[in-house]
Amino acid sequence: MSKYTTGTVTVYFVAENPNKVVNNLQNTSEPIYKYATLTWTEPSEPGRYHVYWEIDGAWVNSGQSTTSNSITVQPPRNATRFQLRTDNLYPSNIITAYFHEVPETRTLSYISRYDGILLDWQPNTLENERVEVVKDGTTVFTGNATSYIHPSGGAFKVRMVKGVGSDVIYGAFSNTITAALLDPPPPRPEPNFPCDFFLGVNRAGEEILHICNPTVVPAAPPAVESGKTATDWFQDWVGINVDYGDDTYMHSMFDYVKCTKYVRLIEYTNELLGLRTFLTSSAVDGVTGDPVDFTFNPSSMVMVVAQLNNGDREASFPFLQRELEISDTHPGIAKYRIGNFGSGTSGAYFNVGTNKIRTHQGVLAVEIYEFNFSVSNRALVYEGVDGVDDGIILNPNEFRVGAADFSGMFLCYTGRVNNNEYVNSMNLSDPIMAFGGNVNTAGIYSGVDGADSVQILGGSGGSGWDIEMTKGIIKRGGKTWFNAGRGRTRLRYVGKSDAHPTESFQWDVPEHEVNGAEGTEVGYVEDSGIRSSQVIILDSPVVRNASVLGFCLTPIDWQDEGDSTTWDELYGTDRAIVGFTSFGSRVPIYRSIKSATAGKSVLPSGDPYYELRYDVFMTLYMTRLDESTIVLEYDYEYRSFYGSAGLPRTFSVPGFSFSFIGLN
Amino acid sequence: MATNNSTIEAEIIGATIAITVEVQLIAGRDKAFNNGTGQLYKVAGSGTFQPVGPQTNIVPTGDGFSVNKTITYTDSAVINQTTYRYFYEVDITERSVVYE
Numbered sequence: 001m002s003k004y005t006t007g008t009v010t011v012y013f014v015a016e017n018p019n020k021v022v023n024n025l026q027n028t029s030e031p032i033y034k035y036a037t038l039t040w041t042e043p044s045e046p047g048r049y050h051v052y053w054e055i056d057g058a059w060v061n062s063g064q065s066t067t068s069n070s071i072t073v074q075p076p077r078n079a080t081r082f083q084l085r086t087d088n089l090y091p092s093n094i095i096t097a098y099f100h101e102v103p104e105t106r107t108l109s110y111i112s113r114y115d116g117i118l119l120d121w122q123p124n125t126l127e128n129e130r131v132e133v134v135k136d137g138t139t140v141f142t143g144n145a146t147s148y149i150h151p152s153g154g155a156f157k158v159r160m161v162k163g164v165g166s167d168v169i170y171g172a173f174s175n176t177i178t179a180a181l182l183d184p185p186p187p188r189p190e191p192n193f194p195c196d197f198f199l200g201v202n203r204a205g206e207e208i209l210h211i212c213n214p215t216v217v218p219a220a221p222p223a224v225e226s227g228k229t230a231t232d233w234f235q236d237w238v239g240i241n242v243d244y245g246d247d248t249y250m251h252s253m254f255d256y257v258k259c260t261k262y263v264r265l266i267e268y269t270n271e272l273l274g275l276r277t278f279l280t281s282s283a284v285d286g287v288t289g290d291p292v293d294f295t296f297n298p299s300s301m302v303m304v305v306a307q308l309n310n311g312d313r314e315a316s317f318p319f320l321q322r323e324l325e326i327s328d329t330h331p332g333i334a335k336y337r338i339g340n341f342g343s344g345t346s347g348a349y350f351n352v353g354t355n356k357i358r359t360h361q362g363v364l365a366v367e368i369y370e371f372n373f374s375v376s377n378r379a380l381v382y383e384g385v386d387g388v389d390d391g392i393i394l395n396p397n398e399f400r401v402g403a404a405d406f407s408g409m410f411l412c413y414t415g416r417v418n419n420n421e422y423v424n425s426m427n428l429s430d431p432i433m434a435f436g437g438n439v440n441t442a443g444i445y446s447g448v449d450g451a452d453s454v455q456i457l458g459g460s461g462g463s464g465w466d467i468e469m470t471k472g473i474i475k476r477g478g479k480t481w482f483n484a485g486r487g488r489t490r491l492r493y494v495g496k497s498d499a500h501p502t503e504s505f506q507w508d509v510p511e512h513e514v515n516g517a518e519g520t521e522v523g524y525v526e527d528s529g530i531r532s533s534q535v536i537i538l539d540s541p542v543v544r545n546a547s548v549l550g551f552c553l554t555p556i557d558w559q560d561e562g563d564s565t566t567w568d569e570l571y572g573t574d575r576a577i578v579g580f581t582s583f584g585s586r587v588p589i590y591r592s593i594k595s596a597t598a599g600k601s602v603l604p605s606g607d608p609y610y611e612l613r614y615d616v617f618m619t620l621y622m623t624r625l626d627e628s629t630i631v632l633e634y635d636y637e638y639r640s641f642y643g644s645a646g647l648p649r650t651f652s653v654p655g656f657s658f659s660f661i662g663l664n
Numbered sequence: 665m666a667t668n669n670s671t672i673e674a675e676i677i678g679a680t681i682a683i684t685v686e687v688q689l690i691a692g693r694d695k696a697f698n699n700g701t702g703q704l705y706k707v708a709g710s711g712t713f714q715p716v717g718p719q720t721n722i723v724p725t726g727d728g729f730s731v732n733k734t735i736t737y738t739d740s741a742v743i744n745q746t747t748y749r750y751f752y753e754v755d756i757t758e759r760s761v762v763y764e
Binding site: 001002003004005006007008009010011012013014015016089 | 668671677683685754756
């Protein structure tokens with residue numbers, strides 16, 4: 001006989017007792033960060049409830065129990081299910097354990113700066129995560145930030161954390177980086193350059209302030225006529241009794257560019273796709289911080305500046321953008337934006353006539369500066385802002401010469417600046433910005449070489465005048481307001497050259513090859529050039545010789561590209577692009593994004609398929625060829641899809657009325 | 665030797681333990697089974713196994729080359745909070761098969 005046996009089965013016998021069984025166990029903190037709070041209803045025969053969790057298929061006693069109807073436990077992350085056992089015998093329903101994913105480990109990188117160490121990590125912080133920054137073993141920051149600047153150097157590492165309070169889960173620490181601050185740049189040289197002040201009456205009998213380069217002072221000054229003498233300090237002035245010339249730095253008869261309004265938008269709403277919206281209703285006075293009513297003035301020169309989270313300022317040229325979509329099934333829909341202002345390539349923009357400005361989420365505040373130029377009849381008009389002639393008043397509290405009031409804010413042109421250089425500003429307190437990059441809080445510029453930089457004098461407030469004649473310096477509120485050693489930095493209006501119209505034009509993208517398999521062919525053409533037929537000749541000598549030109553461009557002539565709404569129907573009146581530049585580099589004025597499609601069908605997946613499609617991206621610039629000549633320069637990229645080289649591939653540029661003013 | 669794929673399972677039902685045995689045997693090469701017997705064994709705690717329940721006749725299928733039989737038993741002689749172990753044993757012989 002042969003014997004054959006089964007394996008052995010083991011049973012721990014506990015007689016069933018439904019009165020002891022919990023059947024509604026649940027986890028109220030699902031998914032789990034660190035703690036799970038289990039709740040249930042006690043059965044008709046209560047007892048002590050022991051928590052079990054399943055690990056690798058085996059049930060394990062957690063060691064925790066309670067006689068109430070809830071318990072908070074800290075389960076291991078490899079627990080897959082939970083169960084209660086009344087009196088350690090009678091099993092409840094089983095529930096699945098769900099855990100939040102452990103935050104991904106980040107890769108940390110850094111940039112040493114003058115003002116701190118800028119930390120960045122990839123991947124970026126997710127919405128439900130906070131970053132914890134540890135420096136030399138101590139946590140220095142926790143928050144939902146995507147980058148962080150620490151004011152001193154050290155050894156840094158980061159990790160992500162999810163959850164609230166003590167119920168948190170941590171990711172692993174990143175790599176450690178050790179960084180030190182950049183050695184501070186050498187202090188900005190503050191030149192002392194004694195110059196010639198004259199406060200008195202000129203030949204025409206007008207009371208003037210005249211400051212000029214003393215190197216042009218004749219050896220034997222002519223006889224001095226003195227008019228009213230200034231109070232307090234200037235009892236014995238001797239100077240040149242002349243009107244202004246090329247070497248005059250400052251003269252009360254000059255038509256200065258003044259900043260007539262400075263507001264900041266400081267409240268924002270974050271939107272999708274990393275965008276941020278500022279409303280003009282959140283405007284505050286840029287100097288005092290008090291709330292003010294503000295709406296865009298559609299006919300004044302406006303400069304819009306983005307202040308980034310770290311305090312840097314970015315200014316950019318405004319330009320007109322048109323987006324146009326046309327197809328064989330419906331007429332074109334054109335969208336216009338007037339007043340794009342650059343902040344990287346994010347497409348930040350505002351539209352005069354609306355109440356909002358849209359930027360990317362790296363922008364902390366938007367600043368708006370209005371100047372004493374208005375647009376009238378497609379030209380810029382200088383608006384004098386002088387007041388009542390009260391004679392010459394110069395004391396610590398007031399500085400007026402005749403009707404010229406030197407309080408308020410001035411636009412100070414601080415020249416062209418190159419990457420990593422100090423802007424040649426009067427001080428480091430009033431707002432400094434450049435067109436072509438950003439300026440940090442130390443006054444250092446980063447961006448393309450040769451950018452125009454400016455400062456809004458008086459933009460940081462302050463009062464009380466102080467003059468050091470031997471150094472050629474005037475201060476207001478303790479901050480340098482004028483320094484003869486920095487030369488002629490005010491912008492003053494000297495004249496205009498206007499009414500230079502150009503015609504709209506249209507051209508074809510040349511024939512081109514396509515690449516790719518049939519049905520997926522893509523063609524690509526890019527080109528750039530100068531429109532030799534669109535030339536502007538500056539007809540005013542003072543404008544030709546000016547160091548900075550203000551410009552006012554009004555679109556006046558459009559090609560029909562299937563727009564369903566014309567410019568006139570949209571706006572009713574002219575709209576202008578206004579700015580100023582020294583033409584250190586070409587100036588973008590118009591951008592066109594055009595898409596054309598035909599023969600649309602819908603694939604089973606729901607995606608659209610076009611028999612024919614192309615896109616064109618074009619930017620138009622002003623370029624100054626020489627003293628007298630400004631031309632239009634263009635770049636474009638053209639992409640055709642699905643072999644649609646056969647579509648009409650034209651695109652157009654509007655004609656403009658160009659008007660310039662000279663600023664010196 | 666024959667091939668043995670027999671299994672045993674146990675389940676608590678009310679105040680009893682229900683045992684289910686699946687006897688599955690396949691005769692060796694050129695062999696067939698004769699009739700045999702089966703018996704369930706049980707031990708409580710750390711004692712020695714004792715037979716429990718009736719002995720069952722084990723009859724091979726059809727031509728005798730395999731055995732497939734399900735045996736159930738309900739054990740009500742159980743005490744709360746006690747560990748029990750069970751196994752089932754089949755006593756059976758094989759004969760040689762001659763092909764003509």
